[in-house]
Amino acid sequence: MLKKKRYVIGGLILVIVLGYLGFTAFQDSSTYYYTVDELLTDSELDTGQNVRVQGTVEIGSVQENDDTREVQFVLTHNNYSIPVVYSGIIPDAFKEGNDAVVEGNIEEDGTFRAHTISVKCPSKYVAEE
Numbered sequence: 001m002l003k004k005k006r007y008v009i010g011g012l013i014l015v016i017v018l019g020y021l022g023f024t025a026f027q028d029s030s031t032y033y034y035t036v037d038e039l040l041t042d043s044e045l046d047t048g049q050n051v052r053v054q055g056t057v058e059i060g061s062v063q064e065n066d067d068t069r070e071v072q073f074v075l076t077h078n079n080y081s082i083p084v085v086y087s088g089i090i091p092d093a094f095k096e097g098n099d100a101v102v103e104g105n106i107e108e109d110g111t112f113r114a115h116t117i118s119v120k121c122p123s124k125y126v127a128e129e
Helices: 002-029 036-041
Strands: 033-035 051-057 063-065 070-077 080-087 099-106 112-119
Touching: 033 036, 036 051, 036 070, 036 080, 051 080, 080 099
Parallel strands: 033 051, 080 112
Antiparallel strands: 051 070, 051 099, 063 070, 070 080, 099 112
């Protein structure tokens, strides 16, 4: 009887630990996805809060600094725009006029500090009408 209780208690502990690990992993990966206009008009958003933002890289706005591996550009959507600063390796498909998704946070001065850039693939594989 004592052996059976040990297995039941051990199983319950294992289920609780696995549930907790699954929950925390889901929380980390469930960052909300905004467009630029939604981000700038959301009054409940805190500076420093991690968010994903989708928009179009404004033509003529990309400035790269090869020494610091930093790129600055403007992300736009529905006549709203936000300056973005990113340090790191830039994806090959990152170009002016393409859609991009950046993940990071808004700083006090209104600049979006990105730690991840994802580029949306152009729809060149969609059949023409």
